Amino acid sequence: MRTVRPKKNLGQHFLTDLNIAKAIADTVDACPGIPILEVGPGMGVLTQYLMPKGRDLKVVEIDSESVAYLNEKYPSLRQSIVGEDFLRMDLNLLFGGNQFVLTGNYPYDISSQIFFKMLDNKELIPCCTGMIQREVALRMASAPGTKAYGILSVLIQAWYDVEYLFTVDENVFNPPPKVKSAVICMKRNKTVDLGCDWTLFRRVVKTVFNQRRKMLRVSLRQILPNVQEHAVFYGNEIMTSRPEQLSIPQFVELTNMVKEEIGDEIENR
Structure with a gap:
């Protein structure tokens, strides 16, 4: 089976370390029992470890070459492979309006946009996990008074508890990114009403x-x-x-x- 070539314009860096892939997939266990949505599965390195969890699983992939590969490699998942742009999707339509875990090896260049969309759909997404650029992960998890504390820190922590799980080196990707990556887990906090507009x-x-x-x-x-x-x-x-x-x-x-x-x-x- 021919592999998928990583595309720079899509920010694709395919994870090659299966131990790390399994560790990332296992982060969805923080919110058990609800469906899983994986963004940007590529060649399915995380998908293969999400499938055995016995939950309703959908994957969203904008790259047509990756979609074709996934359909061939995971025929049992064909009805759940969505070849669309996650940022343009109506997330209410994915699981019939039910809540789900959001996860993935997120493209660096749109990771902030993904999390802003998460915030817009926070009632649907009680849990979000996955791998992003380490610098962004540090900003998201940082506390007031620190250099990394900023827009993402405040907006996300207003609704989610953010946990920085572990750092991932550059050499476990194809092609290797120029920066380190990190795996995070975000779970909705107890805030129901922020107390302002x-x-x-x-x-x-x-x-x-x-x-x-x-x-x-x-x-x-x-x-x-x-x-x-x-x-x-x-x-x-x-x-x-x-x-x-x-x-x-x-x-x-x-x-x-x-x-x-x-x-x-x-x-x-």
């Missing part, structure tokens, strides 16, 4: 971290151009902080402060 929360977080070296009273001028005129802001101690110093509850507080100042104005911007 989620859309505005995301905007505030992205705005201030895009100028992470500046104090909040400076970076928030993009949302409140005349921030000095807003006494509740100018006189509040939090406004002299930088974004990496704020915990998630403090970002919720900040979002509510912004909301109070601008009211429904945000909807028209």
Whole structure:
């Protein structure tokens, strides 16, 4: 059987170490009993260890060459191989609106987009595992006050508990990436209501971290151009902080402060 050639434009780096592949596949056991969706299976190195778990399994692959290979190698999975772009899919249609575990050896260049889509579908995805670029994994798992703490840290940790599991070296891939990889596990936390407007929360977080070296009273001028005129802001101690110093509850507080100042104005911007 002819193998699939890795495609640079799709960010494909095929894992060749079967022990690591099995270890990654076993991370879905953190959320037992629910279906599994694998993103970017390639030649099925993870898929072969997901299939024996006895759960409803679907794989989503945008590369037509990989889809053809998977259909040939795993004929029992043919009805569950979806040849589409994960980022464009309606995830409610995959398992009849039921929850599932998201996993995969995610392409580095779209891993952040995958996790933003996860957040948009957080009620469907109580658990997400898999392998990504180590730098991104560190950002996702980092705590306030650290250099890696940023947009992904706040937005994901608002809804998920993130665990950095282990590091994977470059030499177990074909072709080897230029950076190390890491395996992570994210499980929905107990948050049901964040306590603020989620859309505005995301905007505030992205705005201030895009100028992470500046104090909040400076970076928030993009949302409140005349921030000095807003006494509740100018006189509040939090406004002299930088974004990496704020915990998630403090970002919720900040979002509510912004909301109070601008009211429904945000909807028209």
